[in-house]
Amino acid sequence: MNLTSRFAAPIGSLAAAALFAILSAAPARADAPLTVVYQGQSIRFSHVDSKGGAPAIGVGDPGFAALLRSTDAVLTWKPGERYVLITTSVPTVVSFAIGDRRYDIGPIVLQAAFAPYQRGNEAYLPLNEVLRGLDLALREDGATKVLQPQLASLEVRALRDRVTLLAHGGAPLHPRVIAQSASAVTYAFDGVGTALVGTRQINTGGVRSVQVTASGTVRAPVTTVIVALAPGAAARAPQNNGERDVVLAVTAGKASPQSVAEESPTPEPEPSGTENAGNASEANASGPAIVTSVSSQASDSGVIVTVAVNGNASFTWHRLRDPDNRFWVDVKNAQLQGPPIDQAAPSPVISMRARQIDAATVRVALTLGQSNAITVSPSSNGLQIQVGNDAVSDDAARSGSGTIGSIVSSGEQNPAPVTPAPADNAPADNGTTDTGGWKFGPRSSYVPANPRLIVIDPGHGGSDSGTEHGGLKEADLTLDMARRLRDILVARGWEVKLTREADVDVYAPNDSAHDELQARVDVANKAGARLFVSVHANAFINSGPSGTTCYISKPEDVPLGHMIEAQLAQDGTKDDGVIKAHYYVTYHTRMPAVLIETAFLTNPTDYALLASAAWRQKVAQEIADGIGQYTRAYPASNQGAQ
Amino acid sequence: MRSPRFPLLVALLVIVAAAYWYVHSRRAANGETIAVYHTKLDGTSLGVIRVSMRPRAPGESAAEHLHNEALYAAVEAVTGPPSDVNAIRFPPGTHVRSVAIDGATATVDLSKDVETQAGGSFGENGEFKALVYTVTGLPGIDAVQVTVDGSRLETLPGGHLELDQPLRRSDW
Numbered sequence: 001m002n003l004t005s006r007f008a009a010p011i012g013s014l015a016a017a018a019l020f021a022i023l024s025a026a027p028a029r030a031d032a033p034l035t036v037v038y039q040g041q042s043i044r045f046s047h048v049d050s051k052g053g054a055p056a057i058g059v060g061d062p063g064f065a066a067l068l069r070s071t072d073a074v075l076t077w078k079p080g081e082r083y084v085l086i087t088t089s090v091p092t093v094v095s096f097a098i099g100d101r102r103y104d105i106g107p108i109v110l111q112a113a114f115a116p117y118q119r120g121n122e123a124y125l126p127l128n129e130v131l132r133g134l135d136l137a138l139r140e141d142g143a144t145k146v147l148q149p150q151l152a153s154l155e156v157r158a159l160r161d162r163v164t165l166l167a168h169g170g171a172p173l174h175p176r177v178i179a180q181s182a183s184a185v186t187y188a189f190d191g192v193g194t195a196l197v198g199t200r201q202i203n204t205g206g207v208r209s210v211q212v213t214a215s216g217t218v219r220a221p222v223t224t225v226i227v228a229l230a231p232g233a234a235a236r237a238p239q240n241n242g243e244r245d246v247v248l249a250v251t252a253g254k255a256s257p258q259s260v261a262e263e264s265p266t267p268e269p270e271p272s273g274t275e276n277a278g279n280a281s282e283a284n285a286s287g288p289a290i291v292t293s294v295s296s297q298a299s300d301s302g303v304i305v306t307v308a309v310n311g312n313a314s315f316t317w318h319r320l321r322d323p324d325n326r327f328w329v330d331v332k333n334a335q336l337q338g339p340p341i342d343q344a345a346p347s348p349v350i351s352m353r354a355r356q357i358d359a360a361t362v363r364v365a366l367t368l369g370q371s372n373a374i375t376v377s378p379s380s381n382g383l384q385i386q387v388g389n390d391a392v393s394d395d396a397a398r399s400g401s402g403t404i405g406s407i408v409s410s411g412e413q414n415p416a417p418v419t420p421a422p423a424d425n426a427p428a429d430n431g432t433t434d435t436g437g438w439k440f441g442p443r444s445s446y447v448p449a450n451p452r453l454i455v456i457d458p459g460h461g462g463s464d465s466g467t468e469h470g471g472l473k474e475a476d477l478t479l480d481m482a483r484r485l486r487d488i489l490v491a492r493g494w495e496v497k498l499t500r501e502a503d504v505d506v507y508a509p510n511d512s513a514h515d516e517l518q519a520r521v522d523v524a525n526k527a528g529a530r531l532f533v534s535v536h537a538n539a540f541i542n543s544g545p546s547g548t549t550c551y552i553s554k555p556e557d558v559p560l561g562h563m564i565e566a567q568l569a570q571d572g573t574k575d576d577g578v579i580k581a582h583y584y585v586t587y588h589t590r591m592p593a594v595l596i597e598t599a600f601l602t603n604p605t606d607y608a609l610l611a612s613a614a615w616r617q618k619v620a621q622e623i624a625d626g627i628g629q630y631t632r633a634y635p636a637s638n639q640g641a642q
Numbered sequence: 643m644r645s646p647r648f649p650l651l652v653a654l655l656v657i658v659a660a661a662y663w664y665v666h667s668r669r670a671a672n673g674e675t676i677a678v679y680h681t682k683l684d685g686t687s688l689g690v691i692r693v694s695m696r697p698r699a700p701g702e703s704a705a706e707h708l709h710n711e712a713l714y715a716a717v718e719a720v721t722g723p724p725s726d727v728n729a730i731r732f733p734p735g736t737h738v739r740s741v742a743i744d745g746a747t748a749t750v751d752l753s754k755d756v757e758t759q760a761g762g763s764f765g766e767n768g769e770f771k772a773l774v775y776t777v778t779g780l781p782g783i784d785a786v787q788v789t790v791d792g793s794r795l796e797t798l799p800g801g802h803l804e805l806d807q808p809l810r811r812s813d814w
């Protein structure tokens with residue numbers, strides 16, 4: 001036995017123990033309280049410690065709790081837990097781990113002066129790093145310590161025809177333009193200091209450079225951002241995107257040789273591996289590549305999808321994880337020859353689509369039956385996408401890129417995308433709406449006691465008016481639409497029962513949501529109704545979302561949901577499709593059921609529709625038509641003639 | 643007389659310490675990632691951001707590690723993606739108070755801020771879909787029981803989603 005083998009284990013243990021002790025040992029003493037001034041208020045930190053000269057703060061400190069409250073941040077930790085997580089108002093998660101110097105601010109991984117530690121039932125965190133996570137910095141104003149809000153980041157997003165500077169601060173940002181000329185614009189951010197002082201050369205998108213300087217006093221700091229402009233470039237007025245975020249945008253002059261095609265107004269972050277889009281543009285000086293055809297062919301090992309491309313192009317491909325088994329490839333700087341393609345494909349592929357998603361990108365998307373293995377092979381005249389019968393391994397690449405044409409490259413595969421995958425923007429355009437795998441719902445085995453009875457549930461009512469917007473109450477609208485639907489169905493020979501006939505609670509005023517919803521379910525279940533249709537109006541925290549959605553819960557709800565949604569797609573609102581959800585009324589009713597969110601009260605266009613009696617009549621008519629279509633296709637076993 | 647082996651032992655100690663540091667730092671660099679989902683503004687499709695975790699610490703049991711992961715995942719899911727990503731988000735102020743694991747079910751206790759929904763089912767459905775997909779992405783967890791301020795609710799006030807039973811991916 002040699003020396004190494006004789007001594008390695010005990011020495012290793014000794015060294016590990018010594019290092020562990022060095023890294024995790026708590027200091028023996030607590031430091032004197034620290035008083036700081038934050039936004040004019042004095043905050044006293046009493047659970048203060050230090051390690052290696054750096055201050056530590058106990059998470060149970062009342063002053064620290066006050067600071068978190070004033071910054072709208074929340075700390076999550078219990079004794080014994082490893083992670084100490086601070087959710088800031090941005091919102092961003094600042095994560096610390098006991099015994100680990102690493103700390104994360106959102107996706108950014110940093111090293112702290114020392115590792116957080118637990119002493120007794122309290123975790124101690126490195127104070128300077130906590131403050132950094134809160135976009136604050138500890139500064140001295142004579143003998144007084146001040147928590148100074150910081151201009152914490154100035155993210156430069158440089159495109160060829162413009163540059164946006166995204167400024168984020170630890171206090172509301174309201175930059176002033178204090179100087180402007182053809183060659184530079186100067187913004188002053190009052191009330192924030194910064195550690196970002198310096199000059200960064202940009203030289204694209206109309207911006208030559210960005211210079212950041214700090215001035216003012218500790219208590220009244222000013223951060224100045226000077227943007228040096230290229231000839232012809234124009235700076236837009238600063239735009240707040242939330243209180244603490246500001247966008248400074250510069251557009252290149254028209255004469256700029258670097259201007260490119262119009263960009264999507266709200267681009268989603270691109271997954272990594274897409275950087276070579278510019279290569280295609282260089283390769284294609286003679287014009288865009290042409291996607292001439294997309295075809296599929298079954299093979300022994302699966303399906304081969306062939307994308308024929310004439311010319312040079314780059315491509316990126318992505319796939320989503322099970323259960324959302326979609327794959328797409330974006331061919332850049334390319335034009336689709338002919339109309340969009342939307343067709344079925346041999347198993348294990350369900351459908352195949354191709355369309356021009358913007359001026360210079362053709363997307364070929366596949367919906368797969370399951371999480372199949374996929375190989376993407378570029379060639380001089382296009383791409384071959386081999387979809388295998390076997391399932392893909394969990395750690396297989398989820399995205400990749402390459403080039404097609406005279407310089408063929410399979411490029412890189414990226415096993416773990418770190419940015420959100422962009423949607424295939426046509427999730428419901430192929431009849432394969434994500435309903436948890438229920439592409440075609442089964443026939444219901446439910447036998448209705450009264451096969452001619454349909455129960456209509458006008459959502460909300462009485463003590464619960466639902467959502468209210470601009471003087472319109474959801475409860476009133478749902479009752480109105482339910483009555484209109486009843487009249488149409490009765491005229492067609494159906495028996496109809498409404499769960500409520502007036503603006504009342506079905507169970508009792510101010511009852512629990514459970515009692516109220518169960519009472520509505522009981523109306524249908526006790527009567528042995530053929531179908532249950534709940535009518536609602538939707539809302540959101542902003543005016544963005546719009547459209548009609550049918551929510552379903554049970555497999556047998558699927559065809560009813562799809563047939564009603566197909567009719568409602570003609571009502572003038574956006575068709576948001578059929579969504580499966582564990583909603584109380586659709587889940588607990590024994591018969592096929594659907595909850596229809598007719599439109600968004602919070603969207604101006606939808607609001608105008610909801611306010612229109614003619615539109616509500618149209619909606620009622622379309623729901624009735626969907627019900628008619630369903631009952632003809634799926635007659636109850638004991639259903640009489642309609 | 644000093645043993646001639648002493649310098650060798652010191653050198654070995656240094657080498658082993660350096661090796662420990664290297665392995666430890668490599669493990670840290672190669673920590674696991676978890677998929678944090680968000681529901682896009684179409685109300686149904688999911689986006690994902692992968693967040694890197696710390697590797698299991700010395701002395702951290704498998705159960706403790708899973709608990710820590712679940713807490714991290716739930717906090718990230720409720721916080722949502724970076725502000726420039728269009729996503730359905732929990733009402734402002736909503737945060738995770740605690741997470742407990744019992745078998746294959748993670749109980750996520752949310753603050754009462756979650757009850758300040760905008761109305762309608764759009765937000766509610768997207769929020770909980772993202773949370774459930776994120777937490778059930780951890781190995782060994784297949785359901786999420788949501789509580790609010792320590793109590794189990796049947797539904798959110800004026801809500802639609804049934805919360806008194808654990809939620810699973812198959813609910814969507």
